[in-house]
Structure formats: C-alpha cells, structure tokens
Amino acid sequence: MSMEFEIIFTAVMVATACALVGTFMMLRKITMLADAISHAVLPGIVLAFLLTGSRNVLPMLIGAGLLGLLTTWLTELLRNRGRVNEDAAMGTVFTFLFAVGVILISLFSRQVDLDQDCVLYGEIAYVPLDLETHLGLTLPRAFWQTGGVLLLVVAFVGLGYKELKLCAFDPAYAVSVGISTVVWHYALMSVVSLVTVSSFESVGAILVVALIVAPPATAFLLTDKLRWLLGIAVGIGGLSSVLGYYVAAYYNASIAGGITVVLGALFLIVFLFAPDNGLVIRWQKGRRTPQSVVAEPSR
Amino acid sequence: MIVSDARRSEGQTIALEVHDLTVAYRDKPVIWGVDFALPERQLAAIVGPNGAGKSTLLKTIMGLITAASGQVRVYDQPLEAVRKEVAYVPQRESVDWDFPTNVLDVVMMGRYGQMGLFSRPGKADREAAMSALEKVGMAEFAKRQISQLSGGQQQRIFLARALAQEARLYLMDEPFAGVDAATEAAILELLQSLRAEGRTVLVVHHDLQTVADYFDYVLMINMRLIADGRMEETFTTENLQKTYGGRLNLLSEVAHLATRHSHILQAEKKPE
Numbered sequence: 001m002s003m004e005f006e007i008i009f010t011a012v013m014v015a016t017a018c019a020l021v022g023t024f025m026m027l028r029k030i031t032m033l034a035d036a037i038s039h040a041v042l043p044g045i046v047l048a049f050l051l052t053g054s055r056n057v058l059p060m061l062i063g064a065g066l067l068g069l070l071t072t073w074l075t076e077l078l079r080n081r082g083r084v085n086e087d088a089a090m091g092t093v094f095t096f097l098f099a100v101g102v103i104l105i106s107l108f109s110r111q112v113d114l115d116q117d118c119v120l121y122g123e124i125a126y127v128p129l130d131l132e133t134h135l136g137l138t139l140p141r142a143f144w145q146t147g148g149v150l151l152l153v154v155a156f157v158g159l160g161y162k163e164l165k166l167c168a169f170d171p172a173y174a175v176s177v178g179i180s181t182v183v184w185h186y187a188l189m190s191v192v193s194l195v196t197v198s199s200f201e202s203v204g205a206i207l208v209v210a211l212i213v214a215p216p217a218t219a220f221l222l223t224d225k226l227r228w229l230l231g232i233a234v235g236i237g238g239l240s241s242v243l244g245y246y247v248a249a250y251y252n253a254s255i256a257g258g259i260t261v262v263l264g265a266l267f268l269i270v271f272l273f274a275p276d277n278g279l280v281i282r283w284q285k286g287r288r289t290p291q292s293v294v295a296e297p298s299r
Numbered sequence: 300m301i302v303s304d305a306r307r308s309e310g311q312t313i314a315l316e317v318h319d320l321t322v323a324y325r326d327k328p329v330i331w332g333v334d335f336a337l338p339e340r341q342l343a344a345i346v347g348p349n350g351a352g353k354s355t356l357l358k359t360i361m362g363l364i365t366a367a368s369g370q371v372r373v374y375d376q377p378l379e380a381v382r383k384e385v386a387y388v389p390q391r392e393s394v395d396w397d398f399p400t401n402v403l404d405v406v407m408m409g410r411y412g413q414m415g416l417f418s419r420p421g422k423a424d425r426e427a428a429m430s431a432l433e434k435v436g437m438a439e440f441a442k443r444q445i446s447q448l449s450g451g452q453q454q455r456i457f458l459a460r461a462l463a464q465e466a467r468l469y470l471m472d473e474p475f476a477g478v479d480a481a482t483e484a485a486i487l488e489l490l491q492s493l494r495a496e497g498r499t500v501l502v503v504h505h506d507l508q509t510v511a512d513y514f515d516y517v518l519m520i521n522m523r524l525i526a527d528g529r530m531e532e533t534f535t536t537e538n539l540q541k542t543y544g545g546r547l548n549l550l551s552e553v554a555h556l557a558t559r560h561s562h563i564l565q566a567e568k569k570p571e
C-alpha cells in the first residue's frame with residue numbers, strides 16, 4: 001500500500017462516518033452540537049491519557065464518549081432548568097470543557113504527548129508511520145481506529161434508521177408511539193463523540209466539524225429523499241477527501257486544510273448551480289415569473 | 300376512580316379517564332385539577348380559548364409532557380400498557396415539511412410503534428399505510444415529496460398516519476385548522492366512520508359554530524375543566540361564558556346558534 005493511498009483511505013473513512021451522523025444532526029437542526037462535542041471531548045481524551053499513560057485507543061474513546069454524553073446532558077440541563085436558550089447553553093458548556101482540556105494539557109505537558117495544534121488540526125500525513133498489528137495484520141493504527149468507528153456508525157444508522165428518521169421528523173409523535181427520543185438523542189450524541197475522537201488525531205477538531213456540517217448541507221440542496229441525502233453526503237465527503245489530498249499535495253499545504261477548502265468549494269458550486277434549488281436557476285425562474293421568488297419559502 | 304363509577308354503572312365503558320391532572324411549564328401551572336371520564340364510541344370536542352391548555356392536555360395524556368400531579372388511564376389501564384391503542388395527531392405546524400421524505404413514508408411512521416426495534420416495514424405495514432391513504436383520499440399522492448403538499452393535504456397525511464396505527468382511541472389537535480370546506484367535510488366523514496367502527500375520538504376544535512353539529516360530547520376548558528358531558532346538556536350559553544369569559548359578544552350568538560341547533564335536533568328526533 002502506498003502512503004498516499006493510506007492517507008486518502010483514512011480521510012475517506014472519517015468523511016463517511018461524519019457524513020452519516022452529520023445528516024441526522026442536520027435534520028434534527030443540532031449540527032452545532034457537533035462543534036460543541038468536538039471541543040468538549042478534549043478533557044476526556046487527556047484524562048484517559050493521564051490515567052492509562054498510553055495512546056491506547058479504547059480508553060480514549062471511552063473518555064471522549066463520556067465527555068460527549070456529559071456535554072449533551074449539561075446542555076439539556078441548562079436549557080430545561082435554567083431558562084438558558086440552547087445556543088447559549090451549548091456555547092457555555094463546550095468552551096468551559098474545552099478550556100479544562102487545554103489547561104490539563106498544559107499542566108501535564110510532560111506526560112501528555114498531545115500538542116494543541118495536533119488536536120485542532122490533526123496530522124493525517126503521519127497516518128502511514130504509526131502501525132499496529134491485530135489479527136495478524138499490520139496496518140496503520142488509524143485504519144483500526146477509524147475503521148472500527150465507521151463500522152459502528154454504519155451499524156447504528158442501518159439498524160436505527162427508522163427511529164432516527166422519526167425522531168428527526170416528528171419527535172412528539174415518536175414519543176407518542178413509544179420511541180424514546182431521549183434515548184435516541186443520547187445514542188446519536190455518543191456516536192458523534194466517538195466519530196469526533198477517532199478522527200481527532202488524523203484530521204483534528206476543526207475538520208471534523210467541517211466534515212459533519214458541510215456534506216449534508218450540500219447534499220440537502222441536491223435531493224429531497226433521505227436515502228439519497230445520506231448517499232450524496234457520503235459521496236461529497238469522500239470526493240472532498242480525495243480532491244483535498246491532491247490540492248494539499250500540489251500546494252504542499254496541510255491536508256486537513258485542503259479537504260476543508262474543497263468542502264467549501266463544492267458547497268458553493270452546488271449552492272449556485274443545483275438543478276432545483278441553485279441560486280442561478282432560481283434567479284432565472286424568478287425573472288420569468290417574478291412572483292415565484294416571493295412565494296418561495298426560505299430554507 | 301370516583302368519576303367513572305357513576306358512568307360505569309350506566310353500563311358505559313370509559314375510553315379515557317383523567318384524574319385530577321395538573322400540568323405546569325416550569326413553575327407556571329397551565330392545567331389545573333382537570334378531571335373527566337370520556338365514554339367510548341364518542342366524537343368528543345375539546346373547546347376553549349387560545350392558551351387554555353388544550354394542546355397541553357393532549358400532550359400530557361400522550362406522555363409527551365410529565366404532569367405535576369394526577370393520573371391518566373386509557374381503557375382502565377396506564378398509558379404504557381395500551382400505548383398501541385392510542386393514536387395522536389399533532390398540530391401540523393409542529394413539524395418541518397421540508398423534511399426529505401415522501402407521503403407514504405410519513406404514513407408508514409404510524410406503524411413504527413408496533414414494528415419494534417431494528418425491524419423494517421414489511422408488506423403488511425405498506426398495505427396498512429396505503430389503505431389509510433385511501434381513506435383520506437390521498438392514495439395517488441403516495442410517492443409525492445411532503446414538501447410539495449398543501450396545508451389541507453398535510454393535515455390528511457397526519458390523519459392517515461394515525462389511521463395506520465389502527466388504534467382504539469384517537470387524540471387530534473386541531474385537525475380542521477386551515478382546511479377548505481371540502482376537506483373539512485371529508486375529515487368529518489372520516490371521524491364519523493371511526494366512531495361507527497367503535498373507536499373513540501377526542502378532537503381539539505376551534506370553530507364554535509360547528510362544534511354542536513360535529514360532535515356528541517364536549518370538554519370545555521380554560522386552565523380548569525369548566526364543563527364536560529353530552530353536547531346537548533353541556534354546550535350552553537352559561538358554560539360558554541364561563542369558558543371564554545365575558546369578552547365574546549360573538550359567544551352569545553354562537554350559543555344561540557347552538558341552542559337553536561339542539562332545538563332542531565330535538566324536533567328532528569321527536570317524530571321517531
């Protein structure tokens with residue numbers, strides 16, 4: 001396997017996992033919770049690191065998962081009990097937890113082999129250097145890590161498809177037929193935490209958010225069917241990973257940066273030129289029948 | 300249980316019993332000590348001014364909101380035990396109709412509760428959904444995206460979803476809101492056929508002009524339960540005034556209509 005392939009393959013796996021959970025987050029209009037969680041899991045990772053003294057994946061995933069749940073729970077608590085609106089609640093919780101993480105890193109900087117740049121931007125270029133052997137196979141550690149989480153995400157979305165869909169479309173009705181929106185909310189948030197943390201080292205906290213937010217938002221402009229939405233979001237995430245890698249290679253820039261730029265560019269192109277919802281098409285239609293612009297509901 | 304004993308002795312089964320229910324948002328009570336027993340096989344209306352707590356009452360019965368105190372029993376059992384027997388139709392403004400799905404998928408959601416975790420809709424579910432769509436006259440829209448429906452069509456889809464549940468008790472929040480006369484007639488017919496099949500339907504209704512025409516039974520609510528019972532005895536000027544306060548001139552007119560209506564009804568009934 002070439003190093004190039006290993007890097008791109010890792011990025012595509014991360015992008016796929018992000019696009020799947022991101023689609024359901026977008027439909028539930030809680031995309032920004034991904035931003036919150038991606039920051040708030042930091043102290044969980046650092047604590048796992050300090051407690052086990054290793055970069056072993058499992059404790060980190062557990063630490064991050066717990067912090068993800070804590071973020072979700074604290075946000076709900078502030079919102080329900082404290083008359084704080086959701087944005088403010090989230091903003092307060094995640095900046096606080098992120099700050100705790102940063103302080104922990106600087107306090108224990110000698111024990112913790114994690115620097116803040118790496119956490120924010122990741123270093124996917126190092127993926128091929130860090131190998132691990134399981135089941136007699138020696139592969140990049142990132143393959144095991146992101147691959148495992150990707151399998152989990154696919155299973156979660158596959159098995160919970162109808163529940164996730166109903167909870168997103170009509171939560172009150174979901175409860176009325178006995179499907180617990182609370183349980184599914186926490187389940188989704190736990191999976192998001194795992195996706196975030198498994199992607200941390202490779203792509204960093206900022207790109208994870210971009211990969212969760214941008215592909216579903218772009219896909220939403222291209223289809224009005226949920227299965228297609230999931231598929232197109234995955235496709236856009238994957239395509240951006242591949243193109244982003246080559247953009248970065250060409251300019252000798254950060255790979256995470258390259259992927260983010262491509263994500264943004266694809267969104268812009270679709271926003272302008274999408275067949276039904278694109279700005280250009282709507283503008284043309286609007287010139288022909290001026291009223292339809294006014295009648296068009298805003299998204 | 301005191302409430303229902305009297306009625307049970309009349310030999311009627313009670314579909315829904317609400318006992319001393321109090322509901323608060325944060326610390327502000329919006330429903331206070333509501334107590335009633337709704338006999339089965341009725342078309343029942345909930346009326347009351349905006350903010351009276353009608354939607355809140357339905358949501359509490361469905362377990363969407365936790366009551367501060369009191370209890371709800373459906374066919375003399377706690378809700379959890381008979382959840383499959385109860386179908387809820389929310390106000391259609393409560394969802395985002397830009398959601399990427401089609402009409403048949405939404406109606407199929409009525410089957411999710413019965414399907415169980417992890418299982419997928421099968422042939423029987425699809426058939427139940429299609430037959431529900433036929434009942435609301437929307438079968439040819441099955442593959443239509445929900446973002447392309449009119450308000451009246453959205454309302455009928457929500458009704459179809461509840462029908463697909465094949466429940467015994469239906470709770471509907473303003474199913475007549477914002478529909479045209481033809482749709483209103485179609486929905487009314489649907490409700491009547493549910494009653495004819497032995498089901499019980501409780502509907503939040505805003506149009507005081509038609510309440511007496513459409514329903515057999517009425518709950519009049521303004522934070523507290525003002526009155527409940529058979530339409531003829533309950534829907535009176537006095538109760539309307541108590542429910543809506545003195546602020547409606549129109550009210551006396553409506554009540555007048557209603558009494559006239561019940562006179563007509565009685566006149567019609569006499570020859571039999």
Ligand SMILES: Nc1ncnc2c1ncn2[C@@H]1O[C@H](COP(=O)(O)OP(=O)(O)OP(=O)(O)O)[C@@H](O)[C@H]1O
Binds near residue numbers: 325329351356
């Ligand atoms: N989520 C909420 N948080 C706080 N207060 C609420 C909430 N929902 C409703 N209320 C308040 O509870 C009261 C009852 O509301 P509800 O929606 O049950 O009234 P309603 O009878 O259905 O009114 P309408 O006829 O306008 O639909 C109102 O005063 C309302 O402001």
Ligand SMILES: [Mg+2]
Binds near residue numbers: 353354355472
């Ligand atoms: Mg209401």
